[in-house]
Amino acid sequence: MKQICLFITFVLLTSAAVAQAPFVTTWGVAGHGNQLLIRFETEYGEGGNYTIDFGDGTILTNQSGVASHTYEAPGTYTVTVSGNFDRFLLEEDYETLLKSVEQWGDTEWTSMEGMFKGCSNLVINATDVPNLSKVTSMKEMFYGCASLAIIPNLGEWDVSNVTNLAGMFNRATSFNQPLDTWDVSKVTTMGRMFTYASSFNQPLEAWNVSNVVNMEAMFLQATSFNQPLNAWDVSKVTNMSNMFSDGIFSTTNRTVKFNQSLDAWDVSNVTDMSYMFCGAKFNQSIEAWDVSNVLTMKGMFYESKFNHPIAPWDVSNVTDMSNMFYRADFNQPIGAWDVSNVIDMSGMFSEATDFSQPLNSWNVSNVTNMAGMFKRTSSFNHPINAWDVSNVTEMGYMFSEATNFNQPLNAWDVSNVTNMYSMFYYAINFNQPLDNWDFTNAATSVFTFVMYSGLNVINYDLLLERFSELDMPTGLNFNAHGLFYCNQEARDYLINTLGWNMVRDYLSLTCNSISGSVFYDVDANGCTTEDLVADVFFVNLDNGISNFRQSVANGMYSIPTRDENYTVSLVNVPEYFTVSPEAIEVDFTSTIDEIVNFCITSSQVVNDLSITLLPITEGRPGYEATYKLVVKNLGTQSMDNITATLTFDEAMQSFVVASAKTETTTSNSLEFSITALNPFESWETSITMQTFTPPIVNGGDVLSFTAMVLPNTDDYTPNDNTFNLEQIVVNSRDPNDKQVLQGETIVMEQTGEYLDYLIRFQNTGSASAVNIRVEDELHENLDWSTLSITNASHEYQVEVTNGNEVDFIFNGIYLSAESQNEQESHGFIAYKIKPKTTVEVGDTMSGNASIYFDYNAPIITNTVTTEVVGVLGVEEHVLSSLVTVYPNPIDGEIHLEMNDEVELISIKLYNMQGRLLLETKENTNYIKTDQLSSGVYMLSLETNKGQLVKRVVKK
Structure with missing residues (x-):
């Protein structure tokens, strides 16, 4: 038992x-x-x-x-x-x-490969140790385990037989545990092992990595890791691409902290170092590295802080250096490098603003891509004319915004280049001849080839001549914005024979020119410098095909011309003036400079005042708003004892201050006295108003103003003695904008009157803007022959090309930067223009403006649109004889007298912006207007005989 x-x-x-x-x-x-x-x-x-x-x-x-x-x-x-x-x-x-x-x-586990991949909620509480004696792969074992911070007894794991640790802790963003006791001697691949392991920062230098061949992206975005690794034996590694990279598309530049010595590394077997230190803070000496077997260094120091000598490197086997120093701090001599096998150098020094080293001895004969190679490399200005670029096909943006580069390139053979798009765009100092280049294979890409470059007239003329000599295709667009030419023959050939569209280049002032003076002969004894200057007109040049107009400034003008015959005349001259000479023919095929002085006399006595109110700033609840009141004498004689009044809505705003003395001030009106205005003379005052805070004034409300100028007795154009402005209140502002003061709609009866446009600009940069150009392409429904300048913030010149391309040029004004002087950082140009007589109901007039501050890219304003509407109908001749509206101007009531045949159906009263102010369907013979402020209104009468529209003025 x-x-x-x-x-x-x-x-x-x-x-x-x-x-x-x-x-x-x-x-x-x-x-x-x-x-x-x-x-x-x-x-x-x-x-x-x-x-x-x-x-x-x-x-x-x-x-x-x-x-x-x-x-x-x-x-x-x-x-x-x-x-x-x-x-x-x-x-x-x-x-x-x-x-x-x-x-x-x-x-007895045999594989841990991908065991917990994607287990973002995983934690490990097990205190025992897994049996890994048969495991050879731990690839991506904890990939994406974002919650995994601690693994008990991890240091005791036996990984001695593991060969693959690729991606093991990839995206294990919380993991940070010692691994230095691991025996990794049999591991051959560690690629992406700690990629995006953003918390990991443990010693690893004791590891035996002598058998590893792949360390690709091993510490990519391991942003905390910064431990010594110099003792590693990396002699078998072939791939180190992205090893310490911040990630080429990283939005947090240079977040990888790694900055440890690596000078003892034997990298002699590495073939791929692409993006190895991309965006990294690494800045240690690696001059002694043997890189003789490396094939690609693409992006190796992309956006990195590295700036140590690497001149001794043997790069003779490298084929790809694209983006190698993109936006890097690097500026070390590498002119002795053997780059004879490199094929791609695109973006190599792009935005490396510190780089400025000689490279002229480089053998680039095998390079095919140099696109963006020196883009925004603002310090580089070394000779590279000895380069053999005969195999290059891509040169787009190569020197774009390389603002310091100005070296000869005339020895280059570019016959195989197919892309030169924006090659010298904004290379503002580049001014070298390119007249021996063969552009035939790149012809379709030259659209912005030299746009805003520094080419002077001579070199731009040579380029135009070269284009005309080569077998270039037809119908190309060529934008040479900012360049000036004299070679009109070559340019005309491109336009007329090849059908090119030449965009925004300009005839130089240093070619032929016509200049002179414009004076008003007040005393009828001939024009002298003692007479009045006439700055309100334009000088027009017409060659029978096209014309060009320029404003008169201080009684003078000067216009560059081509070698052609021109008819020179003054335009926008009212019928009550006489101009001598009326027009003159000038032959520039036999002369270089011509002087034509215009003398203006009056053919009758005319009184003609106008008034305009410009909103210089926005109306914003609780803020002050600035306006400019402008009075002009457009008549033939001096006007004395002028009164300008401005009424406003006292429920919305209060008056603060005006730059001119007010004669009378009430709670809703201002009155100014102007002693006298000579013909063509202007008077102006700046007015500051306080806009009330919510809930009194809110975004979307309308601030109404009416400006009037007296005397208006016998005024030639009484319509412009009154100006109505309805400004929409906004809650935010755009300092660069375009406005049409008449609003989004006008009625058919207003199409014979001016539209007032205001373009505002502000220098929001960090330095003064020396020159400003405002480009405004007039809509086809606007009559450019009626263009007239109302006012401007600074001295200006106006040029009109091709009938509708208007340039407002502010040269040498040094507009303050907003950060230096906010108040002085603003500017504006105001002009008026009439719609064409052919416009009909439903037609629109729209457009925006391009504002250029020095050599910067343009700021494109909002688009404004005004539509001709038929809401008020058309006055019928028969009905007009049956209905009488009086008095006009009105004081208190509008009286209506109608024939017995006419039965009144409704009465509507609109302001000049098309806004309905009053409506009644009573059959009455009068309308009270006590609630209306002074201004111009449209009265619409709907009857059994049709609709009648009358324009009425409230005193």
Whole structure:
């Protein structure tokens, strides 16, 4: 009996000794219909005969491959697995359900590859150590395990047989645990091992990496890592691309902290160093590196702080240096490099603003791509004319915004280049002849080839001549914005014979010119310098095909011309003036400079005053707003004792101050006295108003103003003695904008009157803007012959080309930067122009403006649109004879007298912006206007005989 008991005891002990410790995990079951799928396999396939306890009382035995179970309710469950398996795999879409590993068990694992990939909620609580003796791959084991911070006893893991650690902690953003005790001597690939492991910063220098061949992106975006690695034996590594990279598309530049010595590294077998230090803070000496086997250095120091000597490097096998020093701090001599095998140098020094080293001895004969090579390399200005670029096909943006570069390139053979788009765009100092270049293969890409470059008249003329000599295609657009020419013959050939569209280049002032004076002969004894200057007119040059107009400034003008015959005349001259000479023919084929002086006399006595109110700033609730009131004498004689009044809505604004003395001030009006104005003379005053705060004034409200000038007795054009402005209140502002003061609509009856445009600009840069050009392309429905300048903030010149291209030029004004003097950083130009007489109801007039501050790219304003509407109808001749409206101007009431045949249906009163102010359907013979402020209004009468529209003026 005793022997039997001993035998049973032995069996039980033996059974306990061999019992398997299970693999235990927890799962947060939710979704998927409360279903859980788990896969276990063996090294040789799905295997089988494992038992799984799902933690809710369900135990499945003899399982193989995928085990499936549906829980009765969501919740956290402990799953225990034992039996015959050595691999654990996650089913797709179930990764985030795994919450923890509670026990590794005694399974002899054969692979950990992708074991927990994507398990963003995983933590490991297991204190035992997994059996890894048969594991060779841990590739992406914890990929994306963002919650994984600590793995108990991780340092005791036996990874001595592992060969693949690629991506093991990739995107394990919380992980930061020592690994220096690991035996990684058999590992061959560590690519992306710590990519985006942004918390990891543990010592690794003790690792034996002598067998590793791939370290690609090993520490990419491992932003905290900054540990010594100089003792590593990297002699077998072939791929170090992106190894310490911040990521080429990183939006947080230079966040990778790594900056440790690597000068002892043997990199002699490395072939790929692309983007190795991209965006990194690394700045250590690596001059001694043997890079003789490297094939690509693409982006190697992209946006990095590296700036140490690397002149001794043997780069003779490198084929790709594109973006190598893009936006880097690098500025070291590399002129002795053997780059004879390089094919791609695109963007190599782009935006490397400090780089300025000689490169003329480089053999670039195999390079095919130099696109953007020196783009924004603002310091570089060294000779490179000796380069053999005969195999290059891409040169787009090569020197774009390389603001210091100005070296000869006339020896270059560019016959194989197919792309020169924006090659010298904004290379503002580049001024070299290119007249021996062969552009035939790049012809379709020359659109902005030299736009805003520094080419002077001579070199631009040579370029035009070269274009005309070559077999260039027809119908090209060529934008040479900012350049000036004299070679009109070559340019005309491109336009007239080849059909090119030449954009925004200008005839130079240093070619032929016509100049002279414009005076008004007040005393009728001939024009002298003692007479009045006439600055309100334009001088027009017409060659029979096109014309060009320039404003008169201080009684003088000077216009560059071509070698053609021109008819020279003054335009925009009212009929009550006489001009001598009326027009004159000038032949520039036999002369260089011509002087034509114009003398203006009056043919009758005319009184003609005008008034305009300009909104210089926006109306914003709670802020002050600035306006400019402008009065002009457009008549033939001096006007004395002039009164200008401005009425405003006292419920919306209050008066603060005016630059001119006010004669009378009330709660809703201002009155100014002007002693006298000579013909063509202007008077102006700046007015500051306080706009009330909400809830009195809110965004979208309208600030109404009416300006009037007296005397208006016998005024030649009484319509412009009154000006109405309705300014919409805004809550934010755009300092560069375009406005049409008449608003979005005008009625057909207003199409014979001027539209007032205001273009405002502000220098929001960090330095004064010396020159400003405002370009405004007039809409086809605007009559450019009626263009007249109302006012401007600074001295200006106006040029009109091709009938509708208007340039307002402010040269040498040194407009303050906003940061230096906000008040002085603003400017504006105001002009008026009439619609064409052919416009009809439904037609629109729209447009924006381009504002250029020095050599910067233009600021494009908003687009303003004014539509001709028929809301007020058309006055019928017959109906007009049956209805009388009086008095006009009115004081208090409008009286209506109608023939017995006419039955009044409705009365509507609109302001000049088309806004309905009053409506009644009563059959009445008068309308009270006490509530109306002074101004011009449109009265619409709907009758049984049709509609009648009358313009009425409220005093």
